[in-house]
Amino acid sequence: MNLSTPYVIETHALSKTYKNIQALRSLDLKVRQNSIFGFLGPNGAGKTTTIKLLLGLIRSSAGSATVFGMDTVKQSVEIRARIGYLPQEPHFYEYMTARQTLRFVASCFFEGPKKAIEERIDEMLEMVDLTSKANRPIMTFSGGERQRLGIAQAQVNYPDLLILDEPAASLDPLGRRDVLEVMSRLRKYTTIFYSTHILDDVQKVSDTVVILDKGALVAQGPIEELLASSEGVVYIIHLRGEVEAARKQVLAQPWVSGIIDGQHNGDSAWQVSVSDPQVAEVQLLKLLVNDSVVVTEFRRKQYELEDVFMQVIEGGSNVRK
Amino acid sequence: MSGNSAFQLVSERGWRRGLGSMLKSELSRWWKTRMWWVQCLIWGGLIGFLLSAVLFSTSDTPPSEEVAVLFLIFAGLFPSVGVVIIMQGVVVGEKKSGTAAWALSKPITRPAFLLSKVIANGLGVLGTMVILPGVIAYILNLLATGTPWNLPRFLAALSVVFLSHFFFLSLTLMLGTFFSGRGPVIGIALALLFLQQNLIGWFPVLGTVLPWKLVLPLGEQLDAVAPSLLVGSHNYSSLLIVVIALESLLFIGVGLWRFSREEF
Secondary structure (H helix, E strand, C coil): CCCCCCEEEEEEEEEEEECCEEEEEEEEEEEECCCEEEEECCCCCCHHHHHHHHHCCCCCCEEEEEECCEECCCCHHHHHCCEEEECCCCCCCCCCEHHHHHHHHHHHHEEECHHHHHHHHHHHHHHCCCHHHCCCEHHHCCHHHHHHHHHHHHHCCCCCEEEEECCCCCCCHHHHHHHHHHHHHHCCCCEEEEEECCHHHHHHHCCEEEEEECCEEEEEEEHHHHHHCCCCEEEEEEEEECHHHHHHHHHCCCCEEEEEEEEECCEEEEEEEECCHHHHHHHHHHHHCECCEEEEEEEECCCCHHHHHHHHHHHCCCEEC | CCCCCCCEECCCCHHHCCHHHHHHHHHHHHHCCCHHHHHHHHHHHHHHHHHHHHHHCCCCCCCHHHHHHHHHHHHHHHHHHHHHHHHCCCCHHHHHHCHHHHHCCCCCCHHHHHHHHHHHHHHHHHHHHHHHHHHHHHHHHHHHHCCCCCHHHHHHHHHHHHHHHHHHHHHHHHHHHHCCCHHHHHHHHHHHHHHHHHHHHHCHHHHHCCCHHHHCCCCCCCCCHHHHHHHCCCCCCHHHHHHHHHHHHHHHHHHHHHHHCCCC
16 A cells, blocks of 8 residues: 555544534544554544444534545445445344345345355355354344354445444454454455454554544554654663663763663663664664673564553544654 | 456435335345234234124124125224334334444435335235235125125225325334334324324314224214225215325325434
8 A cells, every 4th residue: 555545535524513512523534445444442432423424324513524535425325335334233134044134235235146146145154154054033143143244244245445343342352363364355355444442453454543532533644653653762671780881871872862760670671762763773782782781681662552542542642644 | 346246236226226125125024024924813813803703693694884884994993003013113123223224334225215114014014904804804794794895896995994004104104213212103103093083073174184084984974985985885085085195195205304314
């Protein structure tokens, strides 16, 4: 994916107010084709509201949105003809079986040929491991089985855009892993826009992330950039020996902005913040290599998405890339 | 859509988009579940039983005209309650359960969604609450009196019975688009069904806009439309048929308008 890749979703100052509650505040969003776009935020952040606005299930109070360049209000049906959607809590017609549900969904997109439709349904049932339960009424399905059926029905039409609202919420670890694998596999064919609370999943598969809080966008960007920019570049150094002299020497460097001291198994544990990562990468370890200190660990601090998430939600910072 | 070149895409356009899929689904709900035979059992059984009790419990068999009026009272009043009970959850149930939001996330227009329910439930009501009891009544009358009803007039009377049910079907459907709970929907529809005789008594002009006199006589008068049609009397107002049909269409129109503004 590069900068010339077209946008599939674009929102401009998209807002939604329910009576006196502002569920979404002036959201500007751009989702590139064939990306896996993670949509994060605490409960009530506005994730599901955004998804419903994109699907035309609710109307915006202000602003606009386009999907595939089409207006979400005026061309909602045309947009939905190219989308696969998994709701947060999938509800299907209880009197139908899993196979009938997939037939119903397929019939919304395809008229025939019957054989190809049935083959596609079989493929989807196989993918979510529901083949043996295909002819059971949905009213007998567990939450996890409904979720898997939801994933299957969202893909039956070969969507150009897959919108998944908490796709792994009711799944066990194996089911979660399978969903992530399916998402990675589909990246080649489709754009995936999904909301989740499971930050680990986002970090595994997403290439772009948006974090919403209280209806407002607080962070947006490629995941590597968000992770890198959370606190600047920090090196973790564990060492023993003439630590104080080494400390003074490191702090004297103009590209070192600070050292946080700590202890780890009897060694000194430093977190060295640097303002020039390129120079630090070459110089920092060299400064410490001498006879008076022993360096037992030296690495650049890796941030987890959870760190970024907590930082922007609790710290109220606004990071946009 | 990548990978779907082997498929013929749906050709429905405009407001009809998704009507075929929804209609098939709604018809399945009626005819591929136990719903159809349960309804057949209730209405065929109830009306057949009541009519049999009148026809075969005494040695004096009533004349064919009286049987016709009795049948139309049974067929016009009781199944309307069934219509309201069935229809009260059709829209509200789907709004509450989330299936409406799910279905409307597919390329299905809101008019197609709502009209599929009107058509499928209309056909269900026609089959199980009008035609089947009608056939049973026709046979019972023939067996008891030996005089068959005039078939064209009988069919015309059944059409009026259906119109009466359709009034309550469209009314309940419309109410479902306005309310999010079943209580007000069933409450208002049943209140109108049972109070209309009193309302017409207090304000006779309401007799020209309420469906009571389509099938049910008011007091001793025999001026209801369906019985008059069946016995060949002309003592009825055909304008009432037009008014009730227009009101039913109005309810559907208002329902479509309200549903187009619904947020899921």
